Amino acid sequence: MIPFPDEQQLWHRFRTGDEEAFAMLFKRYYRKFVHYGLKFTANEQLVEDAIQDLIIHLWLHRTTLNDTPSPTYYLFKAFRNQLFKTLKPYSGQEELTEYMTDSLFDVSAEDNLIDEEFARLTQTRVGSMLDKLPPRQKEVIYLRYFQGLRPEEIASLLNIRPQSVSNILQRALASLREVWLLFLFLSLLAGI
Template sequence: MVEPIKILSINVNFTVIAFLLSPSMIFLHLWWYKQQVLLAQFSSHTDDSILWQHFRVGNEAAYTELTRRYYRKLIHYGRKFTPNVQLVEDSLQDVLVHLWLHRRTLNDTPSVKFYLLKSFRNQLFKTLKTNLDRIELDSRFDELQPEFSSEEVYIQQETDQSFRTKVGELLAQLPERQREVIYLRFFQGLRPEEIAELLTIKPQSVSNILQRALANLRENWPISLFIALLLLF
């Protein structure tokens, strides 16, 4: 007789608690539960291509995981072009909303990361153009270049702090365009053709920039450090 009474007590208490909760609190609890169920469908190890396929047919869990996986990386990249964090976040939100609303018309892509970087970069530049003073637009926008500081350039695979610091300091000595290409090639893993499309330049220009950047690095880096960096990728 003890166990049924205990179960009855728990049921009654749960009913009372649910009754006492405000509608907004009940909604938040239900929303939180739904998010946990959605996130459980995929993990951080799920391949991008699988997430993209599920996202295109309307799977909220896949969309949530893709957003979680790339949101901070895209914000980090966007802040290289402007210190206006709100503008960067608004531009990314516009991209994410557009992707969800047009998900069923999106094509498959061999690289989800590249697709997101390109979409976000285009939207951010469009927003920046709109916000720049019309008189100064051409001169200021043509000079727009990302800023990769030594503190923000890092290597995720490497755990030695002194190594990361040294890499950041040396990369910071490169010209802005070389730093962006190095960042996209080695830290984001984009192919030269993808970088060319992203930066709207010719693939040969990307190769030339990479060669100049690597030549500068070889000239200024100890050979052991230079080889160690290349082996990481």
């Protein structure tokens, strides 16, 4: 079995003109970019347009790109900038959304009916809890826990200080913890 190259290897190969590495890199990130872009607009076509524009831009300028210790960070930063550039002409017409509720957990087929019902209830509740967070907190939670970016990378991406990222994460987690405890208590009372 051929091992999958890591992002660093793909990034290096892409910068040297390897089309296969470029395709593999964007296969890994395409759905993540769509998911992230839908946090800012409900118009999936605009998100996909931004991704396509980014792909073209990166390919055309690959020889001028620097090496990076974190291709994930670089690509998310580049995508975010491209998305905002794509959305700018529509700012008066396009309704920018807050984070949309998405499935956060997959329920396996082997779970019994009770586990599946509890998982659906939990999934709905977590999505609902995330929806109640302010947009900046949702964005930081998404970048930190769903995309694995470090606080320093998030700070740079959002043009804020790393301490601000830590503060935002702390407030978001405290809010989620508070609501989650209430949910668990009510679930126990209801016998779920």
